[in-house]
Amino acid sequence: MFIKFRSVAALAFSALAITFYSACTKETKVTTNNDTEIATAIAVNLYKSFGNTITSQNNVTGLPAGNSVVNGKKINELTCGQVIDQPFDNTYTKGDSIKDVMTGANKFVISCDDKNQPNGYLYTGNYVNTGFNTVNTYTYTVKENYILKALVDKYAKMQVDGTQISTVKTQSKKNANELMIQNNSYVLKGMVIDATTKPFDLAAGTADFVSNGTNDGREFSFSGTIQYLGNHKAKVSFDGKVIDIEIR
Secondary structure: OOOOOOOOOOOOOOOOOEEEOOOOOOOEEEOOOOHHHHHHHHHHHHHHHHHOOOOOOOOOOOOOOOOEEEOOEEEOOOOOOOEEEEEEEEEEEEOOOEEEEEEEEEEEEEEEOOOOOEEEEEEEEEEEEEEEOOOEEEEEEEEEEEEEEEOOHHHOEEEEEEEEEEEEEEEEOOOOOOEEEEEEEEEEEEEEEEOOOOOOEEEEEEEEEEEEEEEOOEEEEEEEEEEEEEOOEEEEEEOOEEEEEEOO
8 A cells, every 4th residue: 555645634623623624625614612523523533544544545455566666666576574665745736825745754564474474564654744725824744653454355454553643733824813733642552444345444443542732822632532333433532421423
């Protein structure tokens, strides 16, 4: 699985403003103190981040395929311990109103079973996404470290363990006081990605999360756990509450 281009779905949420971001599209912003909306944003944003990385709709889920081309070099066979590096530097513009720049690198280290057959990989990725649209300027910094293991043939189902850390900064173009700075971290445990369905599903696993920062000068802080249940459902626990939500 290779990522040619990733449009960030930023991992942004707070009791003050839940925001879903896409670098080159208009944001949707909901100001709320509703626990269900907060919990939904927490779980859906992590789901969407997988959709932009390891289950990208533009790429095949799982290991890089043999006979593929990476950075102009043909890969004929995958071998145990093989290292595949993929730097990227992409710029998207639309007139003078939208500009998005993403730079970073992906690294894959092929892992094998006891019969020396490739069965997964170690994945590390980091990128910085900067730019502006008609509403905001933004900077996203993301670091990912995952262990991925195939659960069925052709990696249609994979287990993912690891961490994801991000920092999000958005500034309104119209109002200097509308500034959000947010620090997020997730610890993934036994996450099962099922790509046999469209859209893909998170069939099992948990993610411990912490998010803190400031939104328009007001501080916020959340910590808790997401439990993914399959069938696009999850339970989110935070502030002593357990909330059932749907992943849409």
